[in-house]
Amino acid sequence: MQNSSLHQIRPRQHTSASTLVTIIKMICSQYRTNLHKEFSIDWTNCNIGTAHQDNGMETNLTICDICDFRQITKPSVVWCSECDEGLCRECTEHHRISKATRGHSTISIDGYKKLPPTILEITQTCKDHNEKIQIYCYKHDSLCCKKCVVENHNVCKELFDINDVVKDVKSSNTFLDIEQTLAEISENFKRIRKDREENLTAIKETREKIESEIKMTKLKIVSYLDKLQEEILKELSKTEKLESKQIHKLLTAVQQAEKDVTEYQNNIANIKQHASDLQTFIALNQIKHDVDEKDKFIQTLVNNKDLNHAVLSLKISYNVKNIKTSIPTFGIIVVESKSSGITIARRKNQQAQTMVMVPALRSSDFESTKRARDYHDCKQS
Numbered sequence: 001m002q003n004s005s006l007h008q009i010r011p012r013q014h015t016s017a018s019t020l021v022t023i024i025k026m027i028c029s030q031y032r033t034n035l036h037k038e039f040s041i042d043w044t045n046c047n048i049g050t051a052h053q054d055n056g057m058e059t060n061l062t063i064c065d066i067c068d069f070r071q072i073t074k075p076s077v078v079w080c081s082e083c084d085e086g087l088c089r090e091c092t093e094h095h096r097i098s099k100a101t102r103g104h105s106t107i108s109i110d111g112y113k114k115l116p117p118t119i120l121e122i123t124q125t126c127k128d129h130n131e132k133i134q135i136y137c138y139k140h141d142s143l144c145c146k147k148c149v150v151e152n153h154n155v156c157k158e159l160f161d162i163n164d165v166v167k168d169v170k171s172s173n174t175f176l177d178i179e180q181t182l183a184e185i186s187e188n189f190k191r192i193r194k195d196r197e198e199n200l201t202a203i204k205e206t207r208e209k210i211e212s213e214i215k216m217t218k219l220k221i222v223s224y225l226d227k228l229q230e231e232i233l234k235e236l237s238k239t240e241k242l243e244s245k246q247i248h249k250l251l252t253a254v255q256q257a258e259k260d261v262t263e264y265q266n267n268i269a270n271i272k273q274h275a276s277d278l279q280t281f282i283a284l285n286q287i288k289h290d291v292d293e294k295d296k297f298i299q300t301l302v303n304n305k306d307l308n309h310a311v312l313s314l315k316i317s318y319n320v321k322n323i324k325t326s327i328p329t330f331g332i333i334v335v336e337s338k339s340s341g342i343t344i345a346r347r348k349n350q351q352a353q354t355m356v357m358v359p360a361l362r363s364s365d366f367e368s369t370k371r372a373r374d375y376h377d378c379k380q381s
């Protein structure tokens with residue numbers, strides 16, 4: 001099948017074929033190697049950047065070059081890459097039927113303008129002789145004009161019409177591969193952009209969630225502190241009440257004892273003044289007992305430390321007191337790098353493409369060699 005590829009090569013006019021090869025080259029330089037493998041073309045002979053620069057003047061695409069040569073300004077409607085000229089309606093008609101140019105294919109000026117500037121700068125002429133590139137020499141892997149062939153490839157056998165070499169470039173594996181890979185890359189960029197935008201939205205949403213989580217946590221802490229405050233205030237109040245109650249109890253006892261003592265004092269004063277000695281003698285034991293009792297009561301108060309002052313104070317717990325040390329930060333914001341789950345399509349086995357044209361050109365069967373020689377001979381004559 002591969003050998004038959006060369007058999008399919010039929011000489012035919014294909015005016016913009018070599019331009020197409022260069023277009024591909026422009027599209028993606030990474031395919032240069034593949035192109036070289038597939039078409040075995042020496043790119044160094046391309047006259048990129050030298051077109052439309054004749055006499056230092058750029059060709060105006062919008063005027064007819066033929067009419068312009070005759071000092072007439074007419075708008076061009078088509079472009080002929082082979083003539084490297086724009087043509088007006090009348091000149092197009094002449095170009096279409098003239099024997100020298102009837103095989104030239106043309107494209108509309110609008111279509112031509114859509115081509116990238118780098119493509120527009122490509123000429124199909126040999127840089128050494130400034131003549132149209134017509135031949136491809138397989139042995140030297142170079143693009144040649146007729147003069148190149150005569151000067152440098154006179155004995156070369158495998159010379160091919162450049163149109164035959166490049167005619168299938170648009171349906172070549174490399175061209176299709178570039179198209180598919182571009183579509184794939186474009187799709188990948190879309191996915192990446194969508195994914196990044198989703199990530200942006202996600203972190204914005206998460207930021208809002210975290211904000212409310214922080215506020216909720218703070219409220220919980222404040223509410224917990226409120227509860228602790230309430231408890232300690234309750235305890236304070238309870239303690240004060242308890243201590244006061246005890247003091248009041250003691251105070252009541254003291255007041256009662258004081259009252260008793262006052263009564264005893266009155267009694268003893270009255271006895272001293274009015275009672276008989278016998279009466280005093282008999283009552284004295286009872287009075288002494290009562291006085292001893294009150295004295296003992298005071299001693300008991302002293303011994304039991306009931307006269308100590310109750311002093312209230314507050315000991316704030318360590319963590320509350322040193323809250324700045326205990327809780328130096330609210331927390332930290334963690335950024336994790338998680339797999340996005342995005343699918344990046346990659347066409348594998350790029351090296352495993354079927355080489356359609358190379359084996360054909362490399363074919364050494366009789367037919368291809370003969371064809372090449374015939375072609376060469378034809379050009380020589």
Ligand SMILES: [Zn+2]
Binds near residue numbers: 064066088089090092
């Ligand atoms: Zn014209």
Ligand SMILES: [Zn+2]
Binds near residue numbers: 082084101
């Ligand atoms: Zn032409």
Ligand SMILES: [Zn+2]
Binds near residue numbers: 128130131147148149
């Ligand atoms: Zn040349």
Ligand SMILES: [Zn+2]
Binds near residue numbers: 137138152
């Ligand atoms: Zn050669």
